Amino acid sequence: xxxxxxxxxxxxxxxxxxxxxxxxxxxxxxxxxxxxxxxxxxxxxxxxxxxxxxxxxxxxxxxxxxxxxxxxxxxxxxxxxxxxxxxxxxxxxxxxxxxxxxxxxxxxxxxxxxxxxxxxxxxxxxxxxxxxxxxxxxxxxxxxxxxxxxxxxxxxxxxxxxxxxxxxxxxxxxxxxxxxxxxxxxxxxxxxxxxxxxxxxxxxxxxxxxxxxxxxxxxxxxxxxxxxxxxxxxxxxxxxxxx
Amino acid sequence: xxxxxxxxxxxxxxxxxxxxxxxxxxxxxxxxxxxxxxxxxxxxxxxxxxxxxxxxxxxxxxxxxxxxxxxxxxxxxxxxxxxxxxxxxxxxxxxxxxxxxxxxxxxxxxxxxxxxxxxxxxxxxxxxxxxxxxxxxxxxxxxxxxxxxxxxxxxxxxxxxxxxxxxxxxxxxxxxxxxxxxxxxxxxxxxxxxxxxxxxxxxxxxxxxxxxxxxxxxxxxxxxxxxxxxxxxxxxxxxxxxx
Numbered sequence: 424x425x426x427x428x429x430x431x432x433x434x435x436x437x438x439x440x441x442x443x444x445x446x447x448x449x450x451x452x453x454x455x456x457x458x459x460x461x462x463x464x465x466x467x468x469x470x471x472x473x474x475x476x477x478x479x480x481x482x483x484x485x486x487x488x489x490x491x492x493x494x495x496x497x498x499x500x501x502x503x504x505x506x507x508x509x510x511x512x513x514x515x516x517x518x519x520x521x522x523x524x525x526x527x528x529x530x531x532x533x534x535x536x537x538x539x540x541x542x543x544x545x546x547x548x549x550x551x552x553x554x555x556x557x558x559x560x561x562x563x564x565x566x567x568x569x570x571x572x573x574x575x576x577x578x579x580x581x582x583x584x585x586x587x588x589x590x591x592x593x594x595x596x597x598x599x600x601x602x603x604x605x606x607x608x609x610x611x612x613x614x615x616x617x618x619x620x621x622x623x624x625x626x627x628x629x630x631x632x633x634x635x636x637x638x639x640x641x642x643x644x645x646x647x648x649x650x651x652x653x654x655x656x657x658x659x660x661x662x663x664x665x666x
Numbered sequence: 667x668x669x670x671x672x673x674x675x676x677x678x679x680x681x682x683x684x685x686x687x688x689x690x691x692x693x694x695x696x697x698x699x700x701x702x703x704x705x706x707x708x709x710x711x712x713x714x715x716x717x718x719x720x721x722x723x724x725x726x727x728x729x730x731x732x733x734x735x736x737x738x739x740x741x742x743x744x745x746x747x748x749x750x751x752x753x754x755x756x757x758x759x760x761x762x763x764x765x766x767x768x769x770x771x772x773x774x775x776x777x778x779x780x781x782x783x784x785x786x787x788x789x790x791x792x793x794x795x796x797x798x799x800x801x802x803x804x805x806x807x808x809x810x811x812x813x814x815x816x817x818x819x820x821x822x823x824x825x826x827x828x829x830x831x832x833x834x835x836x837x838x839x840x841x842x843x844x845x846x847x848x849x850x851x852x853x854x855x856x857x858x859x860x861x862x863x864x865x866x867x868x869x870x871x872x873x874x875x876x877x878x879x880x881x882x883x884x885x886x887x888x889x890x891x892x893x894x895x896x897x898x899x900x901x902x903x904x905x906x907x908x909x
Binding site: 434438439440441442443444445447481505506507509512513514515516517518519529532533534535539540541543544545547549550551552553554555556557558563564567568571572575576578579580588640654656657659661662663664665666 | 749757788793798815909
């Protein structure tokens with residue numbers, strides 16, 4: 424049997440949001456590779472080797488999966504959310520690019536429910552119009568580029584979803600993000616903080632940009648800004664389809 | 667038993683990409699409401715009333731579901747993909763906003779695998795960096811706004827995912843989109859056309875913007891533009907995580 428690598432999205436946390444396709448891949452795998460808390464979501468079983476690793480070793484993980492597949496093993500790299508959104512799919516292709524002859528094996532990316540869409544669903548429909556997804560971590564891109572994209576997104580009246588709001592290497596940077604947003608969108612625009620959605624720790628908060636504080640976000644929080652027309656309906660917030 | 671409305675995402679087409687949460691909602695429903703081809707994906711059963719409707723009656727559908735829930739029925743509005751992305755979730759909140767006393771019932775949005783992420787997974791990882799999702803239909807917004815957002819997205823070096831590429835009310839508009847992209851991103855940027863992903867009709871095509879033609883997209887196609895650094899690896903295309 425020839426080997427394969429599948430990069431699978433486990434969704435935001437709730438087991439009921441894992442797709443059958445991902446479950447089938449995990450059932451067929453010989454090896455599961457990923458960040459410690461994601462591998463911990465996979466039930467151990469006879470014949471399955473779990474390879475949990477620490478954060479920020481994405482390329483090592485990808486190379487490891489490629490090595491295993493080249494030996495004929497069936498490796499699943501697990502991501503939370505969707506592997507194609509600020510997760511392991513790009514790292515896999517980057518690793519492949521640097522291996523002139525990675526060997527003969529299959530590759531498949533298995534989508535999952537990404538954090539911003541799980542958060543949006545719990546909040547209502549704040550991404551119900553054109554939107555941007557921006558990773559606020561400056562680990563792999565210059566901070567200036569993040570600031571520029573924030574300004575362009577505000578100028579375009581896009582809704583916005585922010586991953587890794589507190590990952591910036593220097594403290595005070597998420598405060599800076601909020602300043603740029605207030606300047607570009609005004610103080611009355613709605614912003615939502617959705618922490619640990621679909622888990623027992625879930626916490627939802629919607630305020631105006633004028634009321635927003637950096638402390639409202641941590642590493643488990645998705646931050647979502649509505650369009651200029653976004654508004655509340657009861658406990659929900661939504662961006663209308665028309666603009 | 668009190669009524670409810672759930673807006674459920676059926677994913678891009680493959681049954682293996684429907685979540686258990688959505689399946690459970692369909693199993694508990696008394697009524698399923700939605701666009702004809704989406705309702706056709708729900709298996710008929712004793713005690714379940716199917717209410718298929720034609721396109722472009724989103725608000726009527728939402729009002730109907732609210733009426734049913736107010737009578738104590740359990741209504742699922744089905745969307746393809748994710749209900750929060752250019753689909754029925756916003757329409758539901760819009761309908762609720764116009765009903766001062768909609769009655770006492772629960773509301774829940776159940777996320778699904780949205781078309782752009784299913785398409786990205788089949789293509790590789792073209793949305794592996796900051797990206798914008800833009801609905802190219804000018805049914806509910808002025809065409810000028812679409813052009814403006816395209817230019818800003820290009821200026822920011824975002825990857826881009828386009829829904830409804832051929833829905834513009836006048837012919838030639840997707841050709842105009844390609845012209846704006848060529849102007850903003852240059853002729854060598856990669857663009858992918860992913861038709862009917864995860865179904866038997868799936869067709870994938872990646873070309874440069876210089877080679878792109880409007881006829882490469884139809885109503886079942888997701889169009890995805892990579893970042894300035896996007897490139898091919900074998901049969902895949904990916905946008906690197908760094909920029």
